[in-house]
Amino acid sequence: MGRLCERCAQILQDFVSFVKSLSSRIVERIKECMILLSECCCLKTRSRKVRQLYEPVLQNHEKVAAQEFLNHMEAGLQTSPLGKETLDALKILAFSENADLQHSAALYYLHMSQHMNTQLPAEYLEPYQALLQSSDLEVQQMSSLSLVNFLLEGNLNKELVVQVGLLEPVLELLESGDSAVQCNSCACIMTLAISESNREAIGIAGGILPLLTLAKSYDPRVQQNAVGAILNLTRSERIKSILCREGALPVLTMLLQSADAEIQYYSCASLGNIAANPEHHKAMLAIGDGFLLRMLVSLMSSSVQKVSSQACLCLNNLASSGEVRTHLLSIDIMPLLLSLLNSNNKDVRQASITLLCTMSHSPGNMDAALREEMLQYLAVLMQTERSNPVVLIHASCTIQNLSQAENMEVIIQSQCFEELLLALLNPSNEEEALQYVASCLAELAKHDIIRENLVNRKDKALIRCLVKLAGRLEHKELSFQVASVIKQLSHAGKIAAELKNHMKEVQAYLMCFLNHQELRFQHLSITTLCMLSEDPEFSLAISQSPLKEQLEQIRQQTEETQALLRVAISQTDTLNLNE
Template identity: 60%
Template structure:
């Protein structure tokens, strides 16, 4: 190579001078930028409840040079952080092999994730792919944290994150050796798994295995987010199969004894979701020599409402077989349920009464459950919460189940009967609940001696309620049950005295019953009319309203039916 000429030497001297001048100005710019960053609120612990698990990873003094980043930042960048030029700069930094440049991009994304209140443009997701796959630990920490923040604040569409190919690097970070990266990647996975399509994608990408491993993490943040992600995955029946195959059941079962109430809740809810499908019950109950039932019954005593409530739900989902129902009761579950029925939490009361309803269905449990304490608790429930359709309906079903036992007389003599009668007066009671309440009362009224305990509870409002309900054609079953109760109680003078105030309405529903196409309505109408004819006032009213003529029509129809039946039988025999 020859010597440079004078002209080239001068050009080199000019270039060196220019570089020296530019470097001085650039260094001054770098110092100013880092000073501003160090004082920004994004590097201070956030007071937001939703981010308590995701404390800022890096401190200001750990910031390294942002020299190359500043070369890509022009005057308008701070004014328009989502513009085209800053995006190009971020893309260049993110895909660089220089860790310092990647840290600058990751830091800026972290800053944006804590201050943005608008959706992040889809173009800004592309640099995340390189940042999440960086070999630099700080870049992994910052980029995963910023992605968590964006997802939690709803700045990014969850399905779009998967469509852009970010799921793979997120799942790879689950196997990081750094707890902070694990915590953030679990949180990303947990949030993404809210979407049904994303759950399928996580399962297909083999994301279940590393999550199960992290569910046993000694770091409470990592464990909590890992179990939360597993919980969201159990909302997919298909992924439930994968979880069970990968050994999720024993892990989730033993996490019920975790000292962390959030982990208890997540694992219990995940097990409830799995238990909603009976094909998993055998495997669940085999875990740890049927340890699951004991652990769930123990959680009923939790001081955290959502934990005790979810334990009830899980036990209810598991109690589909008679043997399991009996086993749950054998674990001395009743005292715990009595406490939950008196809870100030609506969700807890609902969960407890629903579980009790399931347990009361088995005959072997009915005698055990029919005790004075439970009957008193049920009466209190109806007294305080009779306008709650869940409480009213389930309580009526429980009472009816218990009345099938040999202790039926205790039910009839208990204050529960009055509670059920008063519940009918609730104007807001839903159709299903009204059906259960009236059905239970109608069955109780059939029992020997029941009328003697029900009649003293009767008054004008209750009588009016029963008569009007019997006359409602659009409420077929409650109408039949109400009329059945009236028919069973009208042998008592008090009932007749109350009914005399409603002669017109009583006649109206009897006419409906006598002309009803169902034989059971006709038979009940005839039986009621016969009983009322012994009363002078009703008898006189029946004569004036030509009720006898209607009865004659029913008789003729019955005779015609009998003749047809005789003809059919003779034809068959021949």
């Protein structure tokens, strides 16, 4: 069902005008109006079920309510606001045994859902109880569709829908024999499941099995909304466990083969969310002897970019296991993965660098040619995405994973190394990204070939940047990693000359490190001071600064601590002997 076309809108307007002059024929005219509306394709309704031979007698209060309702409809099509009279009339119509009156109420809700630009008052949810549970198929169709519209347009609070008890009738409609009703009710659940509290309520109310059943529907619209609802439910750890227990994994895995890209995406994203918990990996990988991995690798080359990127992310979660990484390498995933780094879609590039980073945790399984090729593709991506934090973080981690001695020559010759330095110098890069870049450089600088390269550059801008970032103690991890780079470069006093221009700043951050509560900061400060003290000028400056006094205090505290430890150990040994 969709919006009313101009023909139907005119019929409805004529109907309202006609009723004003012939109020005694309200019910008969409603029937005629609904027949005319149902004949138009804009409502996309199916043939209504055969009417019962018995028609409930129209009560006097229902006649009055119908008249008031119709009067409001005429005004409401223009400027009349919602009021108590309208609500009272809708309640009477919705809870009536007369299908035509229910029809009128459902149609009006559908009209409101397509034209309202404000919140639907909470009290207007009460008639939905009767409309959703109506025995009339078209009433079910229109009322479920209007509820979807209200939810999608943000005119209705999602938690409130569940709180007033509408979840149960919506779940009951999942088992309807009509595909339009199934489609609408699945869409309702999909939208409601955006809320964390609603996800739990849906699981408790038994909504999982009906959704899994509809995920296998022959109607692609129903399938799409059912799997979309499952995707939103997989954002709950508890619901993920229920889904796995109820047999969702084989269903979602088979749906990866769907001809519908939306269904592929939803099922792939659902599996990715489930795979975020390693406890489910064994069950996922047991399906068809690795069938899931093969399907995901196949979907990486999908022409639908969101499917391709989601396949990478799902594989990334599964590849936390070394066994899975080895299997993926054996089925030759790397050429395809590297090609995705050059995709013209940002999401695909980000997803592929994320997976590449995870795959690089097993560099020993890759030959030298592959590692060199990885760095070449990585360099191109880093040049393209110089300010993208996702790329910088995962590229840095990937290079750090490859930082074994045998790879140093290739790394320093690649553009990747230059890109790391450029990233560190870029003031617009985010703190987290800079932290990973600095961590990678600190790891690389442990190797002589990298350290010598950095020292021989005598890059004043780089040294100035390192000292500045080391002093940004409000960003603790970034400060620590950058200071680690300086410590590595201070090896054998080779960088001391370049640091002399920043002696006060260096002393300032080293003093802060000495006073830091964490031992790793104190240790880093002391080892850096030891290296810098090999330079006579630095040694003199340190001896005349507060650093000297602070070092002495630490020495005394250490000696006292060691004395206490000796006493404690001695007493413990004595107690053990006595026992």
